Amino acid sequence: MCSPSATLTVWAGSWLAGCSAPDDVLEALHAWAPKHTIAAGDPVTGGRTDLPWSSRGNLPGTGVMALLKVIRETMAAPGAQLRLVLPVPGDVRGLPIGTAFAADAIEAEEGMLIGVPGTDGTGLIPQWVDDDTLQWTVYSTPIPLDPGHDMALGEAEYTMREAVRDAADALMQLHTTALGGSDSDPRELIEAELADYSRHDYPESIPLRARRILDTADHVAAILTVAQREPASAPTSASAIGAQETLLRPLWDAIRAARLVAIHASARPTT
Incomplete structure (x- = not known):
């Protein structure tokens, strides 16, 4: 698997389809780091999700089970999708341009979007806190109506x-x-x-x-x-x-x- 975001996208999809258990998702994430935390990327998202707010140089976090809760609740909307993004400078397909999520996803070169295309949804970006800890930051962000064409x-x-x-x-x-x-x-x-x-x-x-x-x-x-x-x-x-x-x-x-x-x-x- 190429990135933590790819792992979470594919395993969360399997879990939501009833083909994997929550523990399977957590075990797959632990192959990246023994400890995962989750925090909101801004105060507004923190209030919406009841998560602690993370900022640069200040990385509080809560347990990784909260990550699955955020995904499940966002995916409850009819038509919601899981989308992986792997942006690099010059190739920003799938990103909601002009958002904090987009800027941070380009820096991280990865991220995950959750929600109904054309509406407000949720973004997730992993950030290494140290060698053993991966922090998942949650963003409130628009979900692009047209994420770009995928090949067959x-x-x-x-x-x-x-x-x-x-x-x-x-x-x-x-x-x-x-x-x-x-x-x-x-x-x-x-x-x-x-x-x-x-x-x-x-x-x-x-x-x-x-x-x-x-x-x-x-x-x-x-x-x-x-x-x-x-x-x-x-x-x-x-x-x-x-x-x-x-x-x-x-x-x-x-x-x-x-x-x-x-x-x-x-x-x-x-x-």
């Missing part, structure tokens, strides 16, 4: 299969343009990255095709992570730096798009 699952699966080859080619090219060598075996480094992803379980209710997409996206991400890290560990030429930008950015964009498709297919209440 078949298209996403094909895109990820092609991306494996393209990522391997990029890794090879970046290693040939880097000045100085690395004694590390890229295959071992990629396996280590994949092992980190594999710590996180999927609910049994996840569609098989969505699972394949997520697994392949993790594989591509592991290759790209190694491709970015290894040339940077030694002096690099201008051509190596340019190759990183040209080769890797489109692949990272494809990974984000495929992950969103797979997570949203897995988080639908009818799944």
